[in-house]
Every structure is written in structure tokens, then in C-alpha cells.
Amino acid sequence: MEEITLRRPDDFHLHLRDDAVLRAVAPETARHFGRAIIMPNLVPPVVTGDDARAYRDRIMAALPSDTSFEPLMTLYLTEQTDPADVVAAHRTGLITAVKLYPAGATTNSASGVRDVDRVRPVLEAMAEAGVPLCVHGEVTDADIDIFDREAVFIDRVLDPMRRAVPGLRVIMEHITTSEGVAYARDGGDSLAATITTHHLVINRNAILVGGIRPHYYCLPVAKREHHRLALRAAATSGEASFFLGTDSAPHVDAAKETGCGCAGCFTASNTLSILAEVFEQEGALDRLEAFCALNGAAFYGLEPNAARITLRRGRPVAYPAKIDCEAGPITLFDPMMDLHWQVADGGAAPVA
């Protein structure tokens, strides 16, 4: 196959940041994606409906005025979150979801949740009003090995929480393990999982073999090869429970290449080329559209995008190693393989 046409994809987990980084990265996603779920882990975080409105305006100001890209805003759940504010912001369409960060789990998560029981009233109000919860699924207990944090979270936090608030719609963000795949698969209609581009490509060797490679360090950290294979099988299966959330998470090089580097892989620019390559390797190009343009929209109750994009296969495509940013260069994720597919047509044309 030399050409494939899909509904314009959506990214159901994206970090756009603010200020100079926002201006540098937002056009990279808007070029090919119709919508994205925007992560709220700014400093300070996006915690109220008013914060979300102001952040959405800053995102739109960072994009060309004729863009068709739509940011789907989220609120950062804290132990002080007001259930009425969440429900009101969702009812008016201002926010699409709420994000649960366990306190201390990742970048800017200090204001996150220490004890899920304390946010039970918010979760119950969300279940009642149909507001989905995006979950960063890792425990932060010092005695749990970092490679086990996702599997332990499922047993200790996620499963009890879902039993306590049965109507809640939950998205397990950026799953990285076969345990995550199995739990999402068995979770019924109220549970789904996003999978990143980079976790389909790297295992933990990419971070550690032959020297420490900070641009492959992200959270949840990449795991053993058999987990990566489980993620590839899930993503390319076409099953409704699995869809794309790139977790493209830009940090300027100075913040990655240092004694205590930030977590995050920046994949916005080359994600579609990488995904097409992965799906081709798995003999599943016919299921790429389900993964990046249909399943997520269906779970969130959105129509798929009307516009389409075409990916074309050809000679290996060269992406720049870094993108420019006034705050300093940002390294693009290097998939360490040739990429033959690229977006041939931005896909602005609506379906007849």
C-alpha cells in the first residue's frame, strides 16, 4: 500500500505548556490533528473553569487564526476541587475531562491527589454528570519499584476507585504494561486506555544501554520488551478500548540534559509517520484509523472529524532533530528507524 486516507486524527493526551514553548509546539500538533485533550499540569495548574477558559484562549492565540484545531480542555483534580465548578464547566462545554495526578507522580504533580477517598464527592458528581476522568496510573510509594508502579496502582487504587464509583468513565492514560492492557480490555464500556507513540517504539533499553539517554526518559517509564509487544498488539488490534494519546511532552533540552532531567518525549511533529510505520510493521494499516481517529472520539462521545488526511509512503522522511523555541531548542523523539510515511495533505477538505 502506498497511500492511506484517514479521518483527521485526534490526540487524546497532549502537553502544550505555556508561553514560548506553547508557541513553538502548538502548531506542530494543529498541523495534522483535529482535536487534542490538553493536559492541565502547568505551573500553577489549571484547576478551575476560569483557568481552563484563560488557557484555551492562550492556546488559540498561539495558533494561526484560520486553524481548525480544537483544544479539549481538562481540569487538574486537587483535594480542594469544587464538584459544582467541574460539573458547570463540563455542562457548558468548556472542559471535556478531569485529570487525576497522584501527588508526586510526575512533572508538576505536587498539587495532585494524595488520597483518592478525599476526592470521592468530585468523582461521584462526575459520574452523575458524565464527566470522564483521565488517570495517571502510578503509585508513588517509595517502597514500590518504579517499574512496578503502574501494575500496583491498578490493584491498590484504580480498581477500588472504580468499584466505589461505578458509573465513572475512566481513561487509563499512557499505559505501559501488559497488566494495563489486560485491565483496560476487561473493563467494559466505562473504561478505556490511551497508548503513546513512543511506548510502541522503545523499551527500557533505549534509556539505559550504551549511556544514559535523557530524551527517552518519560513517565510512566518504558518497561521490558514483552510489555512493549503487548502495547503494540493492543494498539493495532482495532479494539475500541485503545486509542492514541501521544503524551507529547516538550521540555527544552537544558531541562532534559542535566543531572536531574525532566520526564517527557516530544513526538508531536513525527507521530503520524511513526504510527504508520508501526502499523505497517504489524500488518495493521487498515486499523490505524480506528486507533487514532475513531476509538477515542467514540469513547468521549464525539463525532469523528469530518476532514481527512492522506499519508503517503515513499523514500525515508527526514525530520529535524530539534525544533526552535525562544526558550531553547526542543529535541524531537528519534524512533531509531527509517520512517517512510508522511502526511501528504493537511486534510482540511470536509467529507462530501
Ligand code: DOR
Ligand atoms: O513523561 C511525562 N511527561 N509523563 C508525564 O506524566 C508528564 C509529562 C510532562 O508533563 O512532562
Ligand code: ZN
Ligand atoms: Zn502526560
